[in-house]
Amino acid sequence: MNEKDFIKLDVEEIEAVELSDWEKSNIEKSVLRSTSSKKDALKKWKWVSVVAMLTFIFTSSVIWLPAVANRLPIVQQLLKSNDNPQLQVFSDYATIINQIDESNGTSIELAEAFFDGTIVSVSYEVKHEEPINEPPLFWSGDLEVNGNNLDVRSHQIIKKNDDTWIGMFTARISDKVIDETINVQWRPKDFKGIENTTLVEGLWNFQLELTPTGAYSKKVNIPFGNEQYQLLCNQITAGKYITTLYFEGNLDWDTEFLMVDIQDNLGNIYENVGTTTIKSDSGRVKGYIEVFIPDPSIRTLVITPTIRIIDEKTLERKELVPLPSINISLG
Structure with missing residues (x-):
């Protein structure tokens, strides 16, 4: 059985531990922009209703599968008790990356990435040397595709244990379909809490190539x-x-x-x-x-x-x- 086969496990046969109300609440509220200046961002964009396409993937009925969690790609650890077709799309077509970079006592693993021709999604894990007491709900830094800066449009992150958080973000590349391999560079500088306080900082650098699914x-x-x-x-x-x-x-x-x-x-x-x-x-x-x-x-x-x-x-x-x-x- 390979990594992606785990998504097909019958969850009814696995003892599940439900997330706390606190974690569920933070997941539902974590649709944030990856920008250091919310005021400047509001001059350009406005959102109505729930914009992030990934929001409903991680809200309600999220369960942990402790027996297999450490063996699964990150997004596949974010399973629901019911099938979710969009999560299954990511599972079927995401590229396994497993790049790790460490800075200032914090390691980040870029786990999986998905590119469908217009949208890029990336899953990752942040592991700090000490417990992170509040959720790092968004990050600041550069995300580039073919040398062009992108705005992150949705961001989800949940607690795995006291010093480890797993997350996923999504960015729109273009309103036109790109049918060739793209070069992605992700350079986060810090992770911030809901009050814009810096929880973790460093200099990380990830580079990868992604081929569109079409x-x-x-x-x-x-x-x-x-x-x-x-x-x-x-x-x-x-x-x-x-x-x-x-x-x-x-x-x-x-x-x-x-x-x-x-x-x-x-x-x-x-x-x-x-x-x-x-x-x-x-x-x-x-x-x-x-x-x-x-x-x-x-x-x-x-x-x-x-x-x-x-x-x-x-x-x-x-x-x-x-x-x-x-x-x-x-x-």
Whole structure:
């Protein structure tokens, strides 16, 4: 049995120890940006709902399998009592890396990495010489692909023992599909807690090459909205990991947010779908919607958009404006 075969173990036959409420709470709250300045980041990005595609992989019903934990790749240690198709995608297609670097008494192992043509995900383990008393919820440093800096869009981390934490982060490389091998360099400098306090610092350096599993992109021209809000879905990009719907429109970036409900042609309802909006110099906004499609027979998505209007000073909701539904063909 190889490493990836462990994911197929029947968890009903293994004695499981459930994570503490504290750990579950921190997992659910750990969708953080990897940036040292949250204020600067807010000038460029805004998130609505749960943006991180990996959030639901690690929330609720997470269990430890102590008998096999030390023999498994890191992400495969983050198993659920029920099957999770997106976690299975990572398990099936991730490259085993096992690079270790040590700095200032802390070792980091870059364990697995996955690249589907647009998205990169990396799992890792941080082991400190002394106990880390609070979760290192995000890291600062450089993540580069082919020499270009990337923003980390989602980050999950949980406690393995007193001095060891295991985590995973995901970054979007491009809105265009890359069909060739990429060079990835990850150079974390420190790990910070929820109050932006430095918990661990050093200088680590990892370099690797990743070959895409394959994705496709197509231009579309699907308008949606009403007389007040004119929006357009202009591109679809789909890989094994995520399907992304790109849009643009005349939203006020400071006070108006696009929210969506999604249902597919098989009747599946997608919850906690994230919408990311990017401020544009033209006065319009651009953005994208990320959703995991679990079944290749799913060919149509029904998108029901809503505009959430907030007070710019208090950030409280002022109004919800429902918009007509649209159909998006994935074929």
